[in-house]
Amino acid sequence: MSGATTSAPEIPGQSTPQAAGVTSDTSNSHTPKRSWWADGAAVAAGGALIALHGSLLGRWVVDDAAITFAYARSIDEGLGPVQQAGAAPVEGYSNPAWLGLLVVGRRLGLFDHRAVLGVPDLILFPKALGMLCALGVLIAIACAARRLVTRSWLVTAGAGVLLGANISFVAWMFSGLENPLYACVATVLAATLVRAVTTGNLLGRWPAVASGLLALVAALTRPDGAVLAGVYPLLLLLTLRRGQLWPRARAAALGTAAFAVPYALFIAWRHLVFGRFVPNTAVAKAQELPDAELFGRTTGELLTFAGWPLVLVAAALIGIALTRPGMPRAALGAVALPLALTLCAFGILEPDWMGMYRFATPVWPLGVLALGLAAVGLAERGGPRPRAFIAAALSATLLLSWSAQGERAAAFRAEPTLPMCLVVHRDGVMFNEYADRLGTRDASVLLPSLGGTLLTSDLKVYDLAGLTEPTIADALAAGDAERLRRYAFQDLRPTFVHAVGVWARKTGMTEPRLTAEGYLPLYRTADGGGDWVRADAVAHPERLGPLRAWAARAVPDAYENGRERCPTHH
Numbered sequence: 001m002s003g004a005t006t007s008a009p010e011i012p013g014q015s016t017p018q019a020a021g022v023t024s025d026t027s028n029s030h031t032p033k034r035s036w037w038a039d040g041a042a043v044a045a046g047g048a049l050i051a052l053h054g055s056l057l058g059r060w061v062v063d064d065a066a067i068t069f070a071y072a073r074s075i076d077e078g079l080g081p082v083q084q085a086g087a088a089p090v091e092g093y094s095n096p097a098w099l100g101l102l103v104v105g106r107r108l109g110l111f112d113h114r115a116v117l118g119v120p121d122l123i124l125f126p127k128a129l130g131m132l133c134a135l136g137v138l139i140a141i142a143c144a145a146r147r148l149v150t151r152s153w154l155v156t157a158g159a160g161v162l163l164g165a166n167i168s169f170v171a172w173m174f175s176g177l178e179n180p181l182y183a184c185v186a187t188v189l190a191a192t193l194v195r196a197v198t199t200g201n202l203l204g205r206w207p208a209v210a211s212g213l214l215a216l217v218a219a220l221t222r223p224d225g226a227v228l229a230g231v232y233p234l235l236l237l238l239t240l241r242r243g244q245l246w247p248r249a250r251a252a253a254l255g256t257a258a259f260a261v262p263y264a265l266f267i268a269w270r271h272l273v274f275g276r277f278v279p280n281t282a283v284a285k286a287q288e289l290p291d292a293e294l295f296g297r298t299t300g301e302l303l304t305f306a307g308w309p310l311v312l313v314a315a316a317l318i319g320i321a322l323t324r325p326g327m328p329r330a331a332l333g334a335v336a337l338p339l340a341l342t343l344c345a346f347g348i349l350e351p352d353w354m355g356m357y358r359f360a361t362p363v364w365p366l367g368v369l370a371l372g373l374a375a376v377g378l379a380e381r382g383g384p385r386p387r388a389f390i391a392a393a394l395s396a397t398l399l400l401s402w403s404a405q406g407e408r409a410a411a412f413r414a415e416p417t418l419p420m421c422l423v424v425h426r427d428g429v430m431f432n433e434y435a436d437r438l439g440t441r442d443a444s445v446l447l448p449s450l451g452g453t454l455l456t457s458d459l460k461v462y463d464l465a466g467l468t469e470p471t472i473a474d475a476l477a478a479g480d481a482e483r484l485r486r487y488a489f490q491d492l493r494p495t496f497v498h499a500v501g502v503w504a505r506k507t508g509m510t511e512p513r514l515t516a517e518g519y520l521p522l523y524r525t526a527d528g529g530g531d532w533v534r535a536d537a538v539a540h541p542e543r544l545g546p547l548r549a550w551a552a553r554a555v556p557d558a559y560e561n562g563r564e565r566c567p568t569h570h
Helices: 037-055 063-076 096-107 121-146 152-165 167-173 179-198 205-221 223-238 245-274 280-285 292-306 308-323 329-348 363-381 384-414 420-438 451-456 470-478 481-492 501-507 511-516 541-561
Strands: 444-447 460-463 496-499 519-524 530-534
Touching: 037 121, 037 152, 037 167, 063 096, 063 121, 063 420, 063 451, 096 121, 096 179, 096 205, 121 152, 121 167, 121 179, 121 363, 152 167, 152 363, 152 384, 167 179, 167 363, 167 384, 179 205, 179 223, 179 329, 179 363, 205 223, 205 245, 223 245, 223 329, 280 470, 292 308, 292 329, 292 384, 308 329, 308 363, 308 384, 329 363, 363 384, 420 444, 420 451, 420 496, 420 530, 420 541, 444 481, 470 481, 481 501, 496 501, 511 519, 519 541
Parallel strands: 444 460, 444 496
Antiparallel strands: 496 530, 519 530
């Protein structure tokens, strides 16, 4: 198959290459012979743009990613799925597929072992994985485009430019979190189904099984990735023709089983090991049932960020492409369906505190693929005027979109979401020093910023945000702050408590309550929070004064200098 398109109308559901709007080289002597060099150059250029934008974020890795790093360390060291030695098994992560890649990297000596040119591999390795996934996204886009349009390199190049300029996509691809794998799998799924449609093999075993397994990887990368399990059955339903019910039902059942059977086994294992059917993180974040108001608000904000003129032009082009005779409608549907489902998944999730539309990462590559295929496909089938109109509309709306995003992108690059390095210095190193200067033994700390602390702390760590503390997660989900405090002060009895800002207010870990529970201040913040130590754990009270004077200097310095310097010791 050359992947070139014809102008013959597609018959949805027909199981031949011609039904997808393509022909073989032997059936059309005018089909152009295309090499891979142009597509390869477009992939390389797009990857370079994404890498260049990502480099502007420096060593930034978001602190939540370091929670998974800590679990990878424990698993590789034979401790099991625990946040640190001696802790009980808790699923304080929601990305087992990404966790598996980190464990493999650590086992191979590529992760959590050393620094390269002064940069810890705790930062380098996940960023390298992000770059590989970005290239995987672009390669999948190129493969899909080659099957549907003649100038496939235009689709790939346009995708590289759009993704490389998108701070939401770039930031979360290099954040250390699982977003790169999710985006890559979603795009590969679309490309796989495009190939199945254009080769007339949509009902074959391989597309059915592959779609189910890719959806499985997505669901094990992020819980909301499970929505991709609906792509293949929906595509079969939307291309259904009379007399084809049974073959399509059989193919849908095979694809669903490829996803559902291993996923059910994983859920059973999760409940056996952790005692929950969902990750503990999902309980702590208290995801509620979706409603129309939430969906409208979150998707509206996302589309506003993308730029409404661009969104409207893209929707119009995709809509025309899906309805115009001669366009490969079933193949375009193979891209539009995962785009729609991932957009819906984004819309029903509670807004994420990390900002910059973290849950929308797969939406961007699927969106630019759908837009590119529609725009180039229509231009190739149209005359000079339609081509000029498409070029002018896209150019104008892209300029408007980029100008609107520029200020937000600059602000995020200047101060990205809670860097791991900051938490390493502010919490991990700081509380180690508190314990050393006070001479406390078997010390523990309760705090909400967990990732960098777990990587560097010598103390037993308790999670005030509940991600790795089931009892705290249940209390947060129920909105029962008093239950949380009783558990913290009566059962955990941490040596140190750190709570500032929203976490001090949300949990009631403020000065009056901490004082009443027998805690002494080491460092106060303007919002009533700060660092506290349990009075009966201080064996040398005379050390408190000098320690407070030291903290008054050291804590601001940690905020000032902790954003880029990450130690590798543990």
